[in-house]
Amino acid sequence: xxxxxxxxxxxxxxxxxxxxxxxxxxxxxxxxxxxxxxxxxxxxxxxxxxxxxxxxxxxxxxxxxxxxxxxxxxxxxxxxxxxxxxxxxxxxxxxxxxxxxxxxxxxxxxxxxxxxxxxxxxxxxxxxxxxxxxxxxxxxxxxxxxxxxxxxxxxxxxxxxx
Amino acid sequence: xxxxxxxxxxxxxxxxxxxxxxxxxxxxxxxxxxxxxxxxxxxxxxxxxxxxxxxxxxxxxxxxxxxxxxxxxxxxxxxxxxxxxxxxxxxxxxxxxxxxxxxxxxxxxxxxxxxxxxxxxxxxxxxxxxxxxxxxxxxxxxxxxxxxxxxxxxxxxxxxxx
Numbered sequence: 001x002x003x004x005x006x007x008x009x010x011x012x013x014x015x016x017x018x019x020x021x022x023x024x025x026x027x028x029x030x031x032x033x034x035x036x037x038x039x040x041x042x043x044x045x046x047x048x049x050x051x052x053x054x055x056x057x058x059x060x061x062x063x064x065x066x067x068x069x070x071x072x073x074x075x076x077x078x079x080x081x082x083x084x085x086x087x088x089x090x091x092x093x094x095x096x097x098x099x100x101x102x103x104x105x106x107x108x109x110x111x112x113x114x115x116x117x118x119x120x121x122x123x124x125x126x127x128x129x130x131x132x133x134x135x136x137x138x139x140x141x142x143x144x145x146x147x148x149x150x151x152x153x154x155x156x157x158x159x160x161x162x
Numbered sequence: 163x164x165x166x167x168x169x170x171x172x173x174x175x176x177x178x179x180x181x182x183x184x185x186x187x188x189x190x191x192x193x194x195x196x197x198x199x200x201x202x203x204x205x206x207x208x209x210x211x212x213x214x215x216x217x218x219x220x221x222x223x224x225x226x227x228x229x230x231x232x233x234x235x236x237x238x239x240x241x242x243x244x245x246x247x248x249x250x251x252x253x254x255x256x257x258x259x260x261x262x263x264x265x266x267x268x269x270x271x272x273x274x275x276x277x278x279x280x281x282x283x284x285x286x287x288x289x290x291x292x293x294x295x296x297x298x299x300x301x302x303x304x305x306x307x308x309x310x311x312x313x314x315x316x317x318x319x320x321x322x323x324x
Contacts (some may be wrong), residue, residue: 065265083260083266085266095266103226103245105247108266128270131290
């Protein structure tokens with residue numbers, strides 16, 4: 001009988017209310033390593049773009065700081081940006097998120113880092129959109145698939161961090 | 163009997179739903195002149211800061227462009243910024259708005275320019291906040307007084323444009 005130990009986890013993606021999306025994903029790494037992968041520029045550049053080339057134009061992970069990433073894909077070049085509301089080490093990041101293709105359509109992402117106590121870490125991301133239409137549009141544009149691709153790239157980065 | 167022709171108009175400020183604020187203000191100037199005062203850097207710098215010194219760090223009034231203003235007051239220095247979603251000449255500006263003191267708490271402002279046909283122009287600004295708490299907090303922080311001060315400074319700019 002085969003085991004699934006080498007299969008990537010799937011993110012659990014659920015809608016809440018009219019404007020929220022919640023994404024849960026377990027990572028096979030300590031919270032300290034996961035935190036580094038979210039807050040060190042060289043590491044986040046390796047996974048946030050789902051394995052695509054990612055140019056980090058700005059990355060200031062602290063309250064009030066800005067971020068701006070450019071993803072280079074086979075289908076084009078996509079810019080994303082936002083600002084940090086909260087960066088609490090090992091625990092929580094709250095930041096705004098928008099895509100250049102829909103400027104000033106802003107979602108707020110609350111990212112919680114939960115130490116599962118067995119060497120694994122759960123990431124809970126709650127995205128609050130400004131309107132129900134924006135939430136539903138983002139879901140239809142492939143948010144779930146994109147999140148899974150990013151987390152699979154993150155699995156590889158965490159494994160390499162050892 | 164005194165007339166009130168030299169008294170500034172007062173903005174009409176109303177709450178709508180849980181997350182919106184609507185501000186209406188009539189200006190004694192043509193829509194063309196009002197549009198210029200909102201989209202020319204030298205003009206907006208003279209009124210947006212309520213008569214205080216305003217440093218325009220970035221001002222790109224077009225879809226996807228950014229803006230960033232620094233207001234210098236007797237009580238301190240305050241930064242504001244956002245991005246343009248829509249700039250339709252003489253008709254409409256939609257942009258995001260946030261204050262450095264509450265980073266990544268973002269409101270979306272829809273600003274409509276209505277030609278009243280008698281040489282006056284009505285500005286209707288609908289601000290949609292991300293949460294009810296943010297809307298109520300902004301109202302309590304003196305949004306109405308600040309808007310009136312800005313519009314009175316705008317009256318002076320428009321009169322000088324004459």
